[in-house]
Every structure is written in structure tokens, then in C-alpha cells.
Amino acid sequence: MTSKLKTVAGRLRAVWMLLLVGVVLSVTSPVFLTPTNLLNVALATSVAALLAAGQTYVIILAEIDLSVGSALGFSAVVTALTLGPYGLVPALAAGLATGAAIGLINGLLVTRTRMPSFIATLATMSVFAGLTLHITSGNPIPVTDYDFQGIGQARFAGVPVPVWIMLVAFGVFGFVLARTRFGRYVYATGDNVEAARLSGIRVHRVKILAFVISGVLASLAGFIITARLSTAQPTAGAGLELDAIAAVIIGGTSLAGGRGTLLGTLVGALVLGVIDNGMNLLDVSPFLQDVVKGLVILLAVFLDRNVDVLRRLLPRRAPETPARTPELAQHI
Amino acid sequence: MHLQLADVRKSFGDNSVLRGVSFDVGPGEVVALVGENGAGKSTLTRVISGAHQPDSGRLLIDGTPTVLKDPQAAMAQGIEVIYQEFQQNLFPHLSVAENMYVLDRERVFGRLFVSKQRMAAEAARALRRLGMEIDVQRQVGELSVAERQMLEIAKAMTHELRLIILDEPTAALDEQESEQLFAQVNRLREAGVSVIYISHRLDEVFALSDRVVVLRDGRVTLDAPTGQLTPARVVTAMVGDAVDDFYPKERNARDEVVLEVRNGNGARFHDIDLQVRAGEVVGIGGVVGCGRSDLLRALFGLQPLTGSVRVGGSAVRVASVEDAIGSRIAYLSPDRQAEGLCMGQSVEANVSLASLRELSTGGGVVSRGKERAATGAVISDLRVRAASPSIAVSSLSGGNQQKALFAKWVMTRPRVLLMDEPTRGVDVGAKTEIYRIINQLTADGVAVLLVSSDLPELVAMSDRVVVMREGRFVAELTGDGLDEQSILKHALVGAA
Structure with missing residues (x-):
């Protein structure tokens, strides 16, 4: 069991980072390790984590989705506008459908027009941010539905509902990625799209579906923000795509595609959340907080790329990779 | 160049890849280096090209013990390698001429600004000398695999070339293209350049080389003039025991x-x-x-x-x-x-x-x-x-x-x-x-x-x-x- 834990920690370098930051904060702040504060961290992380979960699918496919923040804002506004006249269930359905539709548009642009996803989703990011502002004239839309507010403000078994939503979403989508045929197709397509196509995988469908998942999770995150604030803010999602991408990268997913896990992404999101929280506890200037975040991203990627540096710093462990046989020698 | 390897050893961790390799390559000699994957050919190539340092043993160039501390040092001696994945050494969006003179260490074509006309003219001259017909203005990305390979050789020859290692050069070529390559190898030989030719194709080895060196498990198991060898002997030296039935064809065709x-x-x-x-x-x-x-x-x-x-x-x-x-x-x-x-x-x-x-x-x-x-x-x-x-x-x-x-x-x-x-x-x-x-x-x-x-x-x-x-x-x-x-x-x- 311990050896299994060790390999997980070895593969998931973000875990080390989370532990490191956690230890530093427990020593420097008396509040950090209290259950209330930890739940606060989880609550504050939930929105970025949901965006990051969808982003993980897209990045494993060697694509990127810059539109998630805009998708969040747009679907939040659609949800809020539907909520008054039609009630809770139609509003949720409309919100999720909006997220799915934006994902579908992204997916179709990337697969049908062969536009790089960076450009396609940069464009849709702009389009939907603008549409959101246009519809609302830039004004926030208040939400008074008590049940809807519960999505952001209620607790279940002492744990805030957004944290439950995050955990369930990671459970479900983590399972899909790791254990289903679709998940395998995601890894294979991200690793080598031609080999995947020649293996009979409908690679366009796989990509479209991944963008749809990303859009749907963005609308789910939109529910949480809207419910917590009791308002749909037109600019609620602005900049969140970067937090999401950062969480995915810290979690060890490769931008080159074919590699990554949702567990890693969850840890990556928590690293960012803990740092945010810690800096608030330690009263660090909010302006400096972005500086620290940026440095953490650099450190995470550096450690990921330079495992050897890490190895020399750490006490020797048994090698993880199997012994090199003469057959492998040519690759050394 | 007269290159001598004397008892060269190299290990990676517990895995000894080269266990005392010794052989010579004379000036204008084509030595075929053959062996199964993992026999140590790639590592040996890297040692000769300065990418790896041997753990022990010596490398002598024209009788002088030499340490090639990095690939630049090897290039300075006139040693060039054309790797199996040759595309990686070329820039697909640059022209043929630009690729040939991308290093231009002596700043022949200008210090800060490069004269493209002069570069193109010189490239065309160099290619013609080698009997290659490639338009020097074309982008390298548009060239065929064979043309790119020719270009790699031409590029290697833009500076003083004394030893060239060709790693599986015909792997992606058809018959005619291979013929062109062989003609090029013969030209190199006539020019006194030493050639180490790595190939899995024994027919080529026999058609082209002066001597065959077989590696197995990091040791030289055969080193003899090609004229004295048969394919069967080479294969035996490669795999260890006699392979009498190289093509174990079974006829299984039915009527349906x-x-x-x-x-x-x-x-x-x-x-x-x-x-x-x-x-x-x-x-x-x-x-x-x-x-x-x-x-x-x-x-x-x-x-x-x-x-x-x-x-x-x-x-x-x-x-x-x-x-x-x-x-x-x-x-x-x-x-x-x-x-x-x-x-x-x-x-x-x-x-x-x-x-x-x-x-x-x-x-x-x-x-x-x-x-x-x-x-x-x-x-x-x-x-x-x-x-x-x-x-x-x-x-x-x-x-x-x-x-x-x-x-x-x-x-x-x-x-x-x-x-x-x-x-x-x-x-x-x-x-x-x-x-x-x-x-x-x-x-x-x-x-x-x-x-x-x-x-x-x-x-x-x-x-x-x-x-x-x-x-x-x-x-x-x-x-x-x-x-x-x-x-x-x-x-x-x-x-x-």
C-alpha cells in the first residue's frame, strides 16, 4: 500500500507541491488547518476546478479551450434570465444547453474548419463575452430563487454543495476518462491523431465531445458562482480560463497531449486554491498574489520537466521505470 | 581520416552497451556497421560523433588520441552523422540554400545581413558538383525524402568532411533513389572521405562496403573485408547462431x-x-x-x-x-x-x-x-x-x-x-x-x-x-x- 502511495506521489508531482504549501501554511498560520478554513479552500476552488476538469479532456487531446470563462458568463446570464419566468428546472436545462452549444460550436470549428483550437476558442471567447455584455447591457441580473441559491449557499452533511458538485463531477468524469472506451479514445487521439484514426476511432467526434464536456462543466461552474452571489455577473468568468489551464498544467497534464489525469487536475486546482487562501491568511497584498501564482506555475512545470533535478535533491529511491534491457539500449 | 577505436566501453547504469569495441576505418574506406537493434550501433555512433563520452578506451584520429568532448568538437574534426530520422536536422520552412549554409561559421555570406543571391549561387554550385539536381530556392518541406537526404549529405559537405556516418540511409528510399545514394557514397569514397554505413539490408552492405564490422551485445563479432564474406556468415555473426532458414515461408493458401x-x-x-x-x-x-x-x-x-x-x-x-x-x-x-x-x-x-x-x-x-x-x-x-x-x-x-x-x-x-x-x-x-x-x-x-x-x-x-x-x-x-x-x-x- 505504501509503495502504491509512493508511485502515485512520484507520478503526481503536484501532490508534493500541495503538501509543501500545506505544511508551510500550517506552521505559519494557526487558522489554516481548521476544518472551517479547509472547507473554505474547497469551496473557493470548486469553480476553477470544474472548468479545469473539462479543460483536462481538451488538453489531453492536444487542444485548448480559451472560451470557458466566457461560456461560464454567458450560460450564467441565460440561466438567470430563464429562472424568473420559467423556474428552476428549465433554467438549469437552458444553462447546461447553452454550455453544451458553445462546446459544440468550438468542436465543430476545430474539426470541420481545421482551425487551431487556440484561435477558434479565442474567437468564441470574445464573441460570447461580448454577447453577454450586450444582452445584459453590462448590468448584473439578480437571482431570488431560493432553491437556486442553495446550489451555491447550502450545505449537505456539513459540506458546501459546490464542493459536493465538484467531487461528484470529478468522480464521474474521472471514471469516464480512466475507465471507459471514450476515455481511451481521448488519450489515443491526443497522443497520435493519425494512429487513432487508422484504428477506427472517429477522432472528430471525440474532439467535439470533449469540447462539449468543457462547455457543460463551464455552465455548471456558472450555476455555482451565480448562486453564491445571488446575481449573474456578466463578467463572472473573465480570466477564469487561465486559472483552469494553470490547474491542469500544475496537475501534470501535458500540453503536447496524450497524458494527464483528473486526479492531477484536482490537486492542481487545490494547489492554486490553497495558495490563494494562504496569502489571504497571511495578509499578502492582493496585487502580489498573481505574482506568486505565476511563480508557482513556473515551478510546477519546471519540476515536471526536470525530474532529474528533483531526484538529485531527494534521497535515492528505487527506480520507477523497469530496468533497461539491452533491447532498450538504443534509445538511451 | 584514419579513425581507430581501441577498447571503447560505455555503460548506462547497470547496462553495458559497449563492452570493448575496437576497429579501424581508413581514409576512403566504406565500413558497413551491422548488428541487431540494441547491439550498440547507435551508442557507438554517438561516441564517434562526440554526443557520448566513452567510459574507457581510446579514440585515435590519424594516430593521435583525441577526446571529442561534444558534437561541435567532432564536427571541427570533419565528422558528420546523418541520423535515421534525418528530417530533424533540416528546417522545413527554409529554402534548400538556407538550410545548407545555416551555420556559416566563417560568415562567408555576410556578418549581419546575409546575401541570399550569393548563398543560392554557391548552393547551386555545390549541388551540381555532387551531381544533385535540386532547386535551391525550394522550401525543404516540399522535398521528397530522398531529396532531403541528398541535401543532408550536401550540407555535411559544405565544410571539410573527413568521416561520415550514415545511419540506415535507405530505410525510406525506393530502388532508384537508393541507387543515387550509392553513387553518392562512391563519390565520397573517391574523395577520400571515410564512411561508416549502418544498414539492416545485407544486399546493400555487400554491394557497397569495403569491410563489414558486426556488433553483437556491445562487442565486435566479425571484422573482415566484404569480399571474403557471405551473407550467411554476417547474419550468423549478428544473431549468434546459424540462421539457415531466414525466410521461414509456409504455404497455407486454400481454395476459398x-x-x-x-x-x-x-x-x-x-x-x-x-x-x-x-x-x-x-x-x-x-x-x-x-x-x-x-x-x-x-x-x-x-x-x-x-x-x-x-x-x-x-x-x-x-x-x-x-x-x-x-x-x-x-x-x-x-x-x-x-x-x-x-x-x-x-x-x-x-x-x-x-x-x-x-x-x-x-x-x-x-x-x-x-x-x-x-x-x-x-x-x-x-x-x-x-x-x-x-x-x-x-x-x-x-x-x-x-x-x-x-x-x-x-x-x-x-x-x-x-x-x-x-x-x-x-x-x-x-x-x-x-x-x-x-x-x-x-x-x-x-x-x-x-x-x-x-x-x-x-x-x-x-x-x-x-x-x-x-x-x-x-x-x-x-x-x-x-x-x-x-x-x-x-x-x-x-x-x-
Whole structure:
């Protein structure tokens, strides 16, 4: 069991980072390790984590989705506008459908027009941010539905509902990625799209579906923000795509595609959340907080790329990779 | 250059790759370096080119002990390597001339601003001297593989070249292009340049080299003038024990027709009528570009095809890859890196990739137990040597990667297997194993279409060979009429 834990920690370098930051904060702040504060961290992380979960699918496919923040804002506004006249269930359905539709548009642009996803989703990011502002004239839309507010403000078994939503979403989508045929197709397509196509995988469908998942999770995150604030803010999602991408990268997913896990992404999101929280506890200037975040991203990627540096710093462990046989020698 | 290696040793961790290698290369001498994958050829190449430092032993250049501390030091001595994946040394978006003089250490073409005209003129002159006809203004990305390789050699010759290492240079070339390369090697020899020629193709080794050095497990097992050797002796030195039956062909053809193509037409093939019986291997001969690869790709749904295709007697559509796989047609791409394997994924995930439908529940959840059992059986059946099924397929040797690719398609239990260059870049031992896999498949009644530039292989492994020229079948060779000369004759000039 311990050896299994060790390999997980070895593969998931973000875990080390989370532990490191956690230890530093427990020593420097008396509040950090209290259950209330930890739940606060989880609550504050939930929105970025949901965006990051969808982003993980897209990045494993060697694509990127810059539109998630805009998708969040747009679907939040659609949800809020539907909520008054039609009630809770139609509003949720409309919100999720909006997220799915934006994902579908992204997916179709990337697969049908062969536009790089960076450009396609940069464009849709702009389009939907603008549409959101246009519809609302830039004004926030208040939400008074008590049940809807519960999505952001209620607790279940002492744990805030957004944290439950995050955990369930990671459970479900983590399972899909790791254990289903679709998940395998995601890894294979991200690793080598031609080999995947020649293996009979409908690679366009796989990509479209991944963008749809990303859009749907963005609308789910939109529910949480809207419910917590009791308002749909037109600019609620602005900049969140970067937090999401950062969480995915810290979690060890490769931008080159074919590699990554949702567990890693969850840890990556928590690293960012803990740092945010810690800096608030330690009263660090909010302006400096972005500086620290940026440095953490650099450190995470550096450690990921330079495992050897890490190895020399750490006490020797048994090698993880199997012994090199003469057959492998040519690759050394 | 007179290069001497004296007892060169190199280990990586516990793995000794070179265990005391000694041999000489004289000026103007072509030494063929052969050995199976993992014998130490690549490491030796890196030692000579300064990319690796030997743990012990000496390197003497013209009698002087020399330490090549990095590749720049080797280049300064006039040592150049043209690696197997040669594209990586060229810049696809730059012109031929710019690629040739990208270093321009002496600032011949200007210090800050580069004179493109002078560069182009000089490049054209240099290429003409080498007897190469390449437009120096063209972008390198547009060149054919053969042209790029010629360019690599020309580029190496823009500075003083005294020793060149060619690593599997003909792996991606057809017959004519290979001939051009051989002419180039002969020119280098006449110019007094030493050549170390690494190849798996023994016919080339014998046609080209002055001396053969065989490596096995990091030691030299044979070092003799080519004239005194036979292919059998070289192979024996490579694999350790005598391989008497290099092509273990079994004839498994039955009467039942499995694949039938009538009046097949595509962009680059015309009026194709073809029948392949159960257990039969039909070879397709012809030069690169004759349409043989296009025919295979079209039968796998990768290119448009008109005409009728039948598998096991019933008409099938092959408009897409899914159609083809659904009709139990499998296709082994000639380029396993680009089209065959997902290099970062595990051996197991690669092997099961095309069969996940059968290995998962109705809800689309992959049954790990079933997957492990099914892939494990095929992996051991095909003798794919991997430390564990969960290691990345990229860590396997070329031969084992190719076997993993076979395993992926064997898993789908195909009725028709289309193979394009099934043993490209694979060492001798693994080749024999791949031939055995083909035998196993035909014994199970699989119909095989085989495209190969390796003529001895095509002749030995096929039950009959159809020859294609300019997109049409021009001859069918069987029995005593099936030999390399006849294939070449029909492929190049048509029926005599």
C-alpha cells in the first residue's frame, strides 16, 4: 500500500507541491488547518476546478479551450434570465444547453474548419463575452430563487454543495476518462491523431465531445458562482480560463497531449486554491498574489520537466521505470 | 581520416552497451556497421560523433588520441552523422540554400545581413558538383525524402568532411533513389572521405562496403573485408547462431476466395482485378509511386475507391476506416511512428485500441480483466518483448514496436490484412519473427496483401506477386517465374 502511495506521489508531482504549501501554511498560520478554513479552500476552488476538469479532456487531446470563462458568463446570464419566468428546472436545462452549444460550436470549428483550437476558442471567447455584455447591457441580473441559491449557499452533511458538485463531477468524469472506451479514445487521439484514426476511432467526434464536456462543466461552474452571489455577473468568468489551464498544467497534464489525469487536475486546482487562501491568511497584498501564482506555475512545470533535478535533491529511491534491457539500449 | 577505436566501453547504469569495441576505418574506406537493434550501433555512433563520452578506451584520429568532448568538437574534426530520422536536422520552412549554409561559421555570406543571391549561387554550385539536381530556392518541406537526404549529405559537405556516418540511409528510399545514394557514397569514397554505413539490408552492405564490422551485445563479432564474406556468415555473426532458414515461408493458401476486388479504380490506380484466397499472401511489386500503397489505403477506406469489393463472398463498403474494420480488414501502415502507434501510451493500450468495442460493456466501460487477458495472450503469442504491458510503447525496440503494431491488428481477428513495408527499420532477428507471425496468420486463413520494397522478402514471403506500373497490374508472377529480376523488369519497363 505504501509503495502504491509512493508511485502515485512520484507520478503526481503536484501532490508534493500541495503538501509543501500545506505544511508551510500550517506552521505559519494557526487558522489554516481548521476544518472551517479547509472547507473554505474547497469551496473557493470548486469553480476553477470544474472548468479545469473539462479543460483536462481538451488538453489531453492536444487542444485548448480559451472560451470557458466566457461560456461560464454567458450560460450564467441565460440561466438567470430563464429562472424568473420559467423556474428552476428549465433554467438549469437552458444553462447546461447553452454550455453544451458553445462546446459544440468550438468542436465543430476545430474539426470541420481545421482551425487551431487556440484561435477558434479565442474567437468564441470574445464573441460570447461580448454577447453577454450586450444582452445584459453590462448590468448584473439578480437571482431570488431560493432553491437556486442553495446550489451555491447550502450545505449537505456539513459540506458546501459546490464542493459536493465538484467531487461528484470529478468522480464521474474521472471514471469516464480512466475507465471507459471514450476515455481511451481521448488519450489515443491526443497522443497520435493519425494512429487513432487508422484504428477506427472517429477522432472528430471525440474532439467535439470533449469540447462539449468543457462547455457543460463551464455552465455548471456558472450555476455555482451565480448562486453564491445571488446575481449573474456578466463578467463572472473573465480570466477564469487561465486559472483552469494553470490547474491542469500544475496537475501534470501535458500540453503536447496524450497524458494527464483528473486526479492531477484536482490537486492542481487545490494547489492554486490553497495558495490563494494562504496569502489571504497571511495578509499578502492582493496585487502580489498573481505574482506568486505565476511563480508557482513556473515551478510546477519546471519540476515536471526536470525530474532529474528533483531526484538529485531527494534521497535515492528505487527506480520507477523497469530496468533497461539491452533491447532498450538504443534509445538511451 | 584514419579513425581507430581501441577498447571503447560505455555503460548506462547497470547496462553495458559497449563492452570493448575496437576497429579501424581508413581514409576512403566504406565500413558497413551491422548488428541487431540494441547491439550498440547507435551508442557507438554517438561516441564517434562526440554526443557520448566513452567510459574507457581510446579514440585515435590519424594516430593521435583525441577526446571529442561534444558534437561541435567532432564536427571541427570533419565528422558528420546523418541520423535515421534525418528530417530533424533540416528546417522545413527554409529554402534548400538556407538550410545548407545555416551555420556559416566563417560568415562567408555576410556578418549581419546575409546575401541570399550569393548563398543560392554557391548552393547551386555545390549541388551540381555532387551531381544533385535540386532547386535551391525550394522550401525543404516540399522535398521528397530522398531529396532531403541528398541535401543532408550536401550540407555535411559544405565544410571539410573527413568521416561520415550514415545511419540506415535507405530505410525510406525506393530502388532508384537508393541507387543515387550509392553513387553518392562512391563519390565520397573517391574523395577520400571515410564512411561508416549502418544498414539492416545485407544486399546493400555487400554491394557497397569495403569491410563489414558486426556488433553483437556491445562487442565486435566479425571484422573482415566484404569480399571474403557471405551473407550467411554476417547474419550468423549478428544473431549468434546459424540462421539457415531466414525466410521461414509456409504455404497455407486454400481454395476459398476471401478478398475480391473487381474493376477497382482510384486516384492513382486503375482497373484493378484481384483475388486473394484464404491463407494466401499476394505480394504487390512495383516502384514507389506506382499506386501499390494507394491501393492498400483505398481498400482500408483512406482513399476513394470505385468498383466492387467483396470479403468472404459478400459485397462490402470501404468508404471509411470504420467500414473497413467492420468488414474485418486490417491495415499495417508503413510508418509506425506517424500512423501506427500512440507512442506515449502503454503497450497494452496500443494493442487493445482497435478492439475496445469487444472488450467493453454495453455502457462503454472497458473491462480491464478482459483487456489484460486478451492483450496478454496476443503479446505473448507474437513474442512482443516488453518489460511489462504497462510501459510506454516508445520504450520498445523498433522490432518490438512493429510486433506490437501487428498485435493490435491480430486482436481484431481480421480476415484480410493489408501490409505496407511490414519489416521496415526492423533488425534481422525481429524480421524472422514477423515472418513467423505472417505464417501464423495465413495458417488461420487470413488473406494477406503484401507491399514491400525489400525484394528478397517480397519474393520469399509471397505465394504470388502481381506487379504494378503506373497504377495498373502489368504482370502476375508465380512459381519459378517469381524472382527479383522479373519483378524489377516488369516494374520498370513492362513486359519484355
